[in-house]
Amino acid sequence: MFAGKTVVITGASSGLGAALAEGVAKAGGSLALLARNAERLGAVAESCRAAGGRVVEVQGDVVDPGACESLIAAALAEFSSIDYLVLNAGVSMWVSFEEIEELSLFSKIMDTNYQGSVNCVYHGLAALKESGGLLVAISSIQGLTGVPSHTGYCASKHALQGFCDSLRIELKGTGVDVLTVLPSWVSGTGLRGRALGAEGEAIGVEAKGHSSSAVPLDRLVAKVLRAMRKRRRLLYVPGYMRIIPLLKALCPCFLDWIIKKKVSR
Known part of the structure; x- marks a missing residue:
């Protein structure tokens, strides 16, 4: 599927980024990976090499333009x-706006x-234009509608959505x-445990569990890789989430x- 192709992935040391990298490696692709945690990034890179992929890894943070340039x-x-x-x-949050004590979590x-x-x-x-490539933004259904206790996260995903559109x-x-x-909600990424709380701290993996309707990580990975191959415009996961824009337009109070x-569950 990705033989002869080069895939660049940010946030590749864990969760969805790591799983996508391993999926690409198994499909014959080459990888350039970026993450802040060098040790975990190295482990993911080795796993991808063991799966048959060629890999170059760069330790750095996307908030640093220089790290992105180096990648x-x-x-x-x-x-x-x-x-x-x-x-x-990406980074998430789970705290109501009125409970926030450290405003810097919004800028983070x-x-x-x-x-x-x-x-x-x-x-x-420029490199994508040279190859006729595909830009893939891992956004969220929260980029299309508001969700309580996620004000800053929703705002960031709305911004990303507008940028991509x-x-x-x-x-x-x-x-x-x-x-x-x-x-929508995805289980197995670790993102929820690293979500920021009232003082800008990670809330911890046990603080908020996932409902039974959460999408398993492996299912999301398979759908993303397939959408990349088909050069899709939008990918809703699960698929019924495509009703959100319609509900927002026609029945906003119900949504x-x-x-x-x-x-609130």
Whole structure:
């Protein structure tokens, strides 16, 4: 599926990023990986090599434009081209707005989820245009509607969604396509345990569990890889989430009631 292709992934040391990297490696692709934690990133890289993939890893944070530039440079130096740029790095939150004690968590979330993605695209777009590649943004269904206790996260994903929608139009005719991935709750990523609380601290893996309706990580990975291969425009996971924009337009109060009920469980 990805033989002869180069895939760049941010936030690749754990969760969805690591799982996507391993999936690409098993499908014959080459990888350039970025993450803050060098030890975990190295372990993921070795796992991908064991699966048959060629890998170059860069330790760094997407909030640093220099790290994003280094990632793109390393990918081009090692593989000569970039076919897919996957914007996966992200941080979440789980605290109501009135309970927040440390406002810096808003800038941390926005810097990572939105500005970090912009940084990567800024340095990687020329390479994507050269290859006629695909930009893949791991957003969230929360990029389309509000969710209580996720004000900062929703704001960052709305920003990312607007950026990708605008960029998609700008890039018409260039050979570059934009895929936005819009998952609902996903189990197995570790993102919820690292979500920020009232003082900007990680709430811990046991603080908020997943409902039985959460999408398993392996299922999400399979759907994302398939959507990448087909160069889809949007991917809702699960598929019935595509009704969210319709409900928001036609029955916004009903949608608010559903979301409030789900999150309050």
